[in-house]
Amino acid sequence: MHNFLPYAWFQGSCVPFKEARVSIATHALHYGTGAFGGMRAIPDPENENCVLLFRADKHAKRLSQSAKLLLTDLSQQNVTDALIKVIKANSPTKPIYLRPFVYTSDLGIAPRLHNIETDFFIYGLELGDYLSPDGVSCRFSSWARQQDCSLPLRGKISGAYITSSLSKTEAVMSGYDESLLMNNRGKVCEASGMNLFIVRDDILITPGVDQDILEGITRSSVMEIAHNMGIKVIERAVDKTELFIADEVFLTGTAAKITPIRKIESTTLSSKRPVMDSLRERLTLITEGRDPAYSKWITRVDLNDE
Numbered sequence: 602m603h604n605f606l607p608y609a610w611f612q613g614s615c616v617p618f619k620e621a622r623v624s625i626a627t628h629a630l631h632y633g634t635g636a637f638g639g640m641r642a643i644p645d646p647e648n649e650n651c652v653l654l655f656r657a658d659k660h661a662k663r664l665s666q667s668a669k670l671l672l673t674d675l676s677q678q679n680v681t682d683a684l685i686k687v688i689k690a691n692s693p694t695k696p697i698y699l700r701p702f703v704y705t706s707d708l709g710i711a712p713r714l715h716n717i718e719t720d721f722f723i724y725g726l727e728l729g730d731y732l733s734p735d736g737v738s739c740r741f742s743s744w745a746r747q748q749d750c751s752l753p754l755r756g757k758i759s760g761a762y763i764t765s766s767l768s769k770t771e772a773v774m775s776g777y778d779e780s781l782l783m784n785n786r787g788k789v790c791e792a793s794g795m796n797l798f799i800v801r802d803d804i805l806i807t808p809g810v811d812q813d814i815l816e817g818i819t820r821s822s823v824m825e826i827a828h829n830m831g832i833k834v835i836e837r838a839v840d841k842t843e844l845f846i847a848d849e850v851f852l853t854g855t856a857a858k859i860t861p862i863r864k865i866e867s868t869t870l871s872s873k874r875p876v877m878d879s880l881r882e883r884l885t886l887i888t889e890g891r892d893p894a895y896s897k898w899i900t901r902v903d904l905n906d907e
């Protein structure tokens with residue numbers, strides 16, 4: 602059961618969530634021709650009239666770029682303005698996840714992106730931990746991550762999530778928490794909705810942007826935090842066997858935050874994760890608006906502001 606926020610952004614204004622409805626003939630529902638974002642916002646632990654959004658600019662920019670890939674225009678500013686209006690309309694008192702979505706809203710058939718009406722909505726829900734912060738078990742998926750030459754992987758295109766859904770369910774139905782996907786070149790790519798990091802000999806390694814990954818905002822934030830902490834960070838192709846012998850393996854994502862992997866298939870990994878622990882501690886401070894060095898990453902929404 603989800604606790605949806607009472608107000609959504611729909612057709613250009615805030616309306617009660619229950620009134621934000623689309624037709625069964627909606628084009629995007631049939632063809633996966635939508636793109637979404639996913640971001641967290643939390644009540645400011647130090648000011649009850651304020652809500653903190655993590656990297657709103659990056660999320661809005663990625664959604665605007667996703668819209669461009671769907672040949673529709675949605676400016677970063679439009680996304681940010683609507684997000685702020687939704688937060689103000691709902692005045693959340695618990696951590697929330699916001700889901701903006703741009704999509705072909707036309708009714709009727711024929712897969713296409715030209716001569717078609719598009720729309721944009723946002724809704725939100727309360728969200729605690731998406732994965733256990735104590736760690737997850739993973740299996741390699743029998744489904745491969747798509748290639749950028751088949752669909753635009755730089756955007757969060759809704760149709761692409763069939764592969765995430767297949768792999769996640771395959772993992773859960775065979776007794777694991779999460780799936781790890783390889784790309785078509787046989788290199789480790791990411792999980793169903795998270796990027797992947799390993800630590801080997803104190804070096805932080807993550808598959809590069811040429812490995813068909815989603816360019817995760819948590820991923821780039823973690824890389825920057827690590828770099829500023831003096832940790833060496835390398836982006837490169839990662840092989841499957843490296844995961845079994847790495848000192849630490851963890852996932853990053855807006856929903857998952859930083860989640861350790863404790864077991865991969867039949868191999869139990871070390872429960873000592875000093876690099877991940879220090880990164881997680883810092884990321885938590887930053888998202889709670891308590892690290893002045895990263896105050897630019899936080900958008901403060903004042904609920905009293907008209």
Ligand SMILES: Cc1ncc(COP(=O)(O)O)c(C=O)c1O
Nearest residue numbers: 794795796815817818819854855
């Ligand atoms: C397929 C996929 N990979 C990685 C991520 C992590 O990205 P971010 O850190 O921007 O949430 C997500 C979640 O958005 C995702 O859906």
